Amino acid sequence: MTTVLPAAARSKLESRMRQVFGLVLGLSHLEVVANYFQQEAVFLPIAASFFYLITLSVLSVIVTALIGKFNNTALVAHAAATLFTLAVLPQLIQPAGSLADSFHHAWVWWAVGPAGFCIAVLGKNFLTASFLPVLSVAWVVTELQIQWSGAPLLYGIQDGLYVFLFAGAVAGLLSLTRDWSDRVDSANQQLAASSIAMARTEAMELEDQRLDALIHDSVLHTMLFAASAQSKSEQLASAKLAGETVAKLETAKAGSPKTSLVTRRALFLALEKLALQSYPGLTLNVEQGDLERVPLEVAQAITEATLQALDNAKNHSGAEHVALDLEGLEGAGIQARVVDDGIGFKLNRIPRDRIGIQVSILGRMATVGGHAEIDTAPGAGTAVVIRWEK
Structure with missing residues (x-):
């Protein structure tokens, strides 16, 4: 049977990383809140529902990270809520509304990067590689549809690349960190397995030594006594001693008697x-x-x-x-x-x-x-x- 230690380094890393990310996500969301209320008049009232949906998903990420349960679900929910809001954002603007030059970006922009980080924190490389391009393209399309002053195509491509590269870099860094923790756990597993094997070997050697000592101290002495026995009484005594030695060996074979x-x-x-x-x-x-x-x-x-x-x-x-x-x-x-x-x-x-x-x-x-x-x-x-x- 193989004894396996818990992946202590990876488990501790995941817990701390998610807790820190939850707090960082909460702080970064303050930028979303500030920009939303500055731009609130530009959007339809229903936009508030999407804002509060994203805010609620941020709170769920923070809480689940702190309690250590359901954090993956919360991370996916926040990323999905942000992507969905991004997809419908052009339809949430007032018919006569427009983003002023001072705004430059719609309020949801400050939630796009953290949404990519959420998927990176999950540690699912395939999901990260699939989600980041979709998120980046969605932002480019959204910027083109909003049509604020300036050069939307250039800004859109630039911002989309920023999201993809920055979130991708964070995902790569997290992957390297996880790989390091896995190596630490693997080394600990090998050390534990080696220690267990050594302990088992030592136990077997100790048992062999106990039997060797029994043979050396009892059987060998019995044989020497029997070899030197000359009279009939000495031969009878050696036979009795041999019987006692055999009984001792049988006891050793059956296991140690109850300790007295x-x-x-x-x-x-x-x-x-x-x-x-x-x-x-x-x-x-x-x-x-x-x-x-x-x-x-x-x-x-x-x-x-x-x-x-x-x-x-x-x-x-x-x-x-x-x-x-x-x-x-x-x-x-x-x-x-x-x-x-x-x-x-x-x-x-x-x-x-x-x-x-x-x-x-x-x-x-x-x-x-x-x-x-x-x-x-x-x-x-x-x-x-x-x-x-x-």
């Missing part, structure tokens, strides 16, 4: 006992612990990671002294610290097939939301800090 809780005191006591069994000469610094509870799976992870760190110190460090510190952190957090004075090593030189550190310590803690830090250098010993914070 253990106290920090119980965890520290158990870990102290296991640590001394694993490393008899170990120096221990263990808090008494308290009754703060931690999830069982966290306790198991801390135990396995700590025992693995002790095993590494015992078998690979050549250390004379190894110490284990156990302490509770704020809340129900836990920190285990294994320190040795051995030969140390270069952390970035650990082979990938050495799962003792990569999987059983670092990976194991990561599966329960904890983490481990390893501080080491050749000749400087090693300190492994295992931490889980609630």
Whole structure:
């Protein structure tokens, strides 16, 4: 299943652009209002209906832009109202009326350009390419029919080109802006898809690491114990251990059991006992612990990671002294610290097939939301800090 983010950049751009255009349209309409009332005596009374129709459509564009609904309908309505008024304008002039030289343009002229912008704001390239030539030609024809003083043909063509080119330029600019916002959204979509894919891959890797740790910590130990069993009692014990390991694998296959809780005191006591069994000469610094509870799976992870760190110190460090510190952190957090004075090593030189550190310590803690830090250098010993914070 593909996860798709909302087109946030495009959506925000459209909302802001329409709101700004609505306010600009309202301000520009003041010019229409002023010229209409100056020229009112030249036109028949019915012209007022067309004026108020255009005014109402302007108000609808502003309101719908602010509320974010039905704005496309309002934009089309305003453009259509302007075009219709333009078409019937010559029939709205008084029989004996004429436009004075001081007027130069009929009042509807100041609504023609914004009408073209309305279609541009819609973002429908085909509609824009169709409407702008019609609007421009309609204005040229209207100017020729009105016949005010001057050179109507020249003025008409000039004004028609002005409407077409200016509105076309605005439409092109809006198209480029929309294309930019689409690119931003596309980049965000790709980033989100990449993040989701990485998260899924990481989840699968963590599950693989958990199973690898289980095999390394349980199955491998069982096999070694079985291989070294000599007496009948040891063989029976290895068979029992093998059965328990198989049961553990079945549990892992079926899914994690319901989470239960253990106290920090119980965890520290158990870990102290296991640590001394694993490393008899170990120096221990263990808090008494308290009754703060931690999830069982966290306790198991801390135990396995700590025992693995002790095993590494015992078998690979050549250390004379190894110490284990156990302490509770704020809340129900836990920190285990294994320190040795051995030969140390270069952390970035650990082979990938050495799962003792990569999987059983670092990976194991990561599966329960904890983490481990390893501080080491050749000749400087090693300190492994295992931490889980609630």
